[in-house]
Amino acid sequence: MKRLILCLCACLAGPAADAMEVRQFDDPAKEERYETLIKDLRCLVCQNQSLAESDAELAKDLRTEVYDIIQSGKSSEEAVRFLTDRYGDFVLYRPPFKSVTLLLWLGPFLLLAGGAVFLWKQAKRRADPVRQEEALSAEERRRLQQLKDRFQG
Amino acid sequence: MRFAIPLVIFVLLVVLLGVGLTLDPREVPSPLIGKPAPAFSLPEVAAADRTLSLDRLKGQVFLLNVWASWCVSCRQEHPVLVDFAKRGIVPVYGLNYKDTRDDALAWLKRFGDPYQASAFDEDGKMGIEWGVYGVPETFLVDQHGVIRYKQTGPVTPEDLENKILPLIRELQGAA
Numbered sequence: 001m002k003r004l005i006l007c008l009c010a011c012l013a014g015p016a017a018d019a020m021e022v023r024q025f026d027d028p029a030k031e032e033r034y035e036t037l038i039k040d041l042r043c044l045v046c047q048n049q050s051l052a053e054s055d056a057e058l059a060k061d062l063r064t065e066v067y068d069i070i071q072s073g074k075s076s077e078e079a080v081r082f083l084t085d086r087y088g089d090f091v092l093y094r095p096p097f098k099s100v101t102l103l104l105w106l107g108p109f110l111l112l113a114g115g116a117v118f119l120w121k122q123a124k125r126r127a128d129p130v131r132q133e134e135a136l137s138a139e140e141r142r143r144l145q146q147l148k149d150r151f152q153g
Numbered sequence: 154m155r156f157a158i159p160l161v162i163f164v165l166l167v168v169l170l171g172v173g174l175t176l177d178p179r180e181v182p183s184p185l186i187g188k189p190a191p192a193f194s195l196p197e198v199a200a201a202d203r204t205l206s207l208d209r210l211k212g213q214v215f216l217l218n219v220w221a222s223w224c225v226s227c228r229q230e231h232p233v234l235v236d237f238a239k240r241g242i243v244p245v246y247g248l249n250y251k252d253t254r255d256d257a258l259a260w261l262k263r264f265g266d267p268y269q270a271s272a273f274d275e276d277g278k279m280g281i282e283w284g285v286y287g288v289p290e291t292f293l294v295d296q297h298g299v300i301r302y303k304q305t306g307p308v309t310p311e312d313l314e315n316k317i318l319p320l321i322r323e324l325q326g327a328a
Binding site for chain 2: 045065085086
């Protein structure tokens with residue numbers, strides 16, 4: 001039974017262990033920075049995977065580059081710059097805030113604000129009895145008055 | 154009038170999505186275009202004791218084609234490059250990416266060698282410096298060593314005639 005469980009664990013852990021090589025760090029803080037970084041960086045070959053998930057050769061090479069940069073004591077920003085200098089902002093899962101990405105960052109808030117304004121105007125129009133009366137034509141107003149008279153009288 | 158606003162929004166959405174469909178998500182624009190080519194100095198594929206470096210190539214317009222014997226699309230692209238090299242318009246250099254020397258040499262012998270020389274990038278470090286993320290890729294570099302154009306994927310005769318040759322003529326005219 002114990003062997004069966006062990007075997008099952010090995011099978012389940014297998015694919016993940018293949019994708020990632022074992023890295024030795026001289027400082028746990030560096031290891032943490034490395035792990036965070038490779039999850040935020042995008043693999044250029046299998047573009048919907050991060051560097052951490054990808055099995056591609058290039059992803060492995062780039063993980064090594066990131067590891068070397070972090071291990072040599074440089075900052076995470078320097079590791080990110082190394083990759084964006086060569087591959088552009090495409091490698092970032094979190095796009096930077098600049099003129100071409102303005103709509104990307106602000107778009108959702110603009111839509112939300114636009115929707116709120118629209119709803120508020122609708123609600124106000126419906127709640128305004130004067131405007132409702134105005135919306136009726138002379139003929140409709142005459143018929144409304146007739147109905148009112150009939151029910152009240 | 155009541156339908157004007159939803160209609161406008163709908164048309165805008167259709168246009169936006171339509172543009173999205175025409176974009177190639179696999180095409181990553183290179184930040185290196187318009188920038189000096191990254192320096193390199195590597196042994197040649199044909200002879201380990203000879204070095205191919207950026208300094209040696211500077212002063213001329215040239216193509217640098219990233220290739221590998223294990224790359225299927227390179228096979229498709231190769232005859233185009235062989236033909237182009239024969240026309241002698243600009244020299245073509247190779248960057249042999251993550252290959253073995255024996256495989257690379259056998260490949261050139263079998264399919265023809267369009268390259269003046271190929272740099273042997275065994276560990277792919279130069280590829281990373283040049284922002285290579287797939288094979289084949291082709292760079293057009295000007296007289297001053299500035300990257301002017303990058304083609305991701307195989308170069309077709311159409312790309313050569315319509316995109317690369319006009320650029321080459323422009324660069325040669327500017328010299």
